[in-house]
Amino acid sequence: MTYTKVADVIVPEVFNPYVIERTAELSALVQSGIIETSPELDKLASGGGRLISMPYWQDLAGEDELLSDAGDLTPAKIEAKQDQAVLLMRGRAWAATDLAKALSGDDPMGAVANLVADYWARRRQATLLAILQGVFAASDGSMADNTHDVSEADESTWTAETFIDASYCLGDAESKLTGVMVHSATLASLRKQDLIEFAPDSEGKPTIPTYMGKRVIVDDKAPVANGVYTSYLFGQGAIGLGNAMPPVATEVGRNQLGGVDYLINRQHFILHPRGVAWKDAVVTQTTPKNPSNTDLANGANWTRVYEAKNVRIVAFKHKLE
Secondary structure, eight states: OOOOOOHHHHHHHHHHHHHHHHHHHHHHHHHTTTTTHHHHHHHHTTTTSEEEEEEOOOOOOSOOOOOTTSSOOOOOOOEEEEEEEOEEEEEEEEEHHHHHHGGSSSSSHHHHHHHHHHHHHHHHHHHHHHHHHHHTTOOOOGGGEEEEEEETTSSOOOOOOHHHHHHGGGGGGGEEEEEEEEHHHEEEEEEEHHHOOEEEOTSSSSSEEETTTTTEEEEESSSSETTTEEOOOOOOOEEEEEEEEOTTTEEEEETTTTTTEEEEEEEEEEEEETTTEEEOOOOSSSTBOOOOHHHHGGGGGEEEOOOGSSSSSEEEEBBBO
């Protein structure tokens, strides 16, 4: 019996960039602009080392002074601060028997790549949710100003009023918030109240849910505990994404005795909430030191370094109608 082998359709040096591009195309978070791909972060991710330092200038502050012939202005200083990201190194291997179902189309390589890209889009979204869990559990309490919790209030549910209050955690920077990630139960509750509108997609079909003009992204891994749901409001570019090419990004192989083909795909990337620094305090894997999603969800690893309103993420904790 003649069949298409993985090695027949995959050119490793072409495959991985294709998968990275398709992963971005399939990600609602990337398409909404919440996750922003960055050539600068691509360069930093490829620059060697696992911790990426990103210095920045703190905003100017202080009162202005009156001009006078009797004295000089008092010079103020501008301070440099530092944000820090961590390089995430992940991989996955598949047997050809699992991929063979996709090899019947006109473009076998594209069929395999789509399966792999779908996988990585889901895994990156899971990684982001782990990061958000850790960020908002920051052990120093630095994200308190970006959190709006009404779960124990008299009005504990998501309403227009409580959502607006959550948005204004950023004060006069509220307009920077353009999207919200919710659990499907939250979306269902809002739809039952006829509060969701649908914007047209690239084909002009009204399929993109929005609330108060903000795009809604649905993920059932969004936190829920004891009837309390955590939804996340985001601004454009709140999460920076940088991709690097591992030394061996894609490999194909064959177990001749077993008659099994293998595909191995590795990815190195930065997925970083801008303005919240990675502290590298608790990393379980040490050879090499490479944080898991459990480590990313640990609040001991995060601290806010930007002014609160410049961190374009808000956690909104609420119940449902």
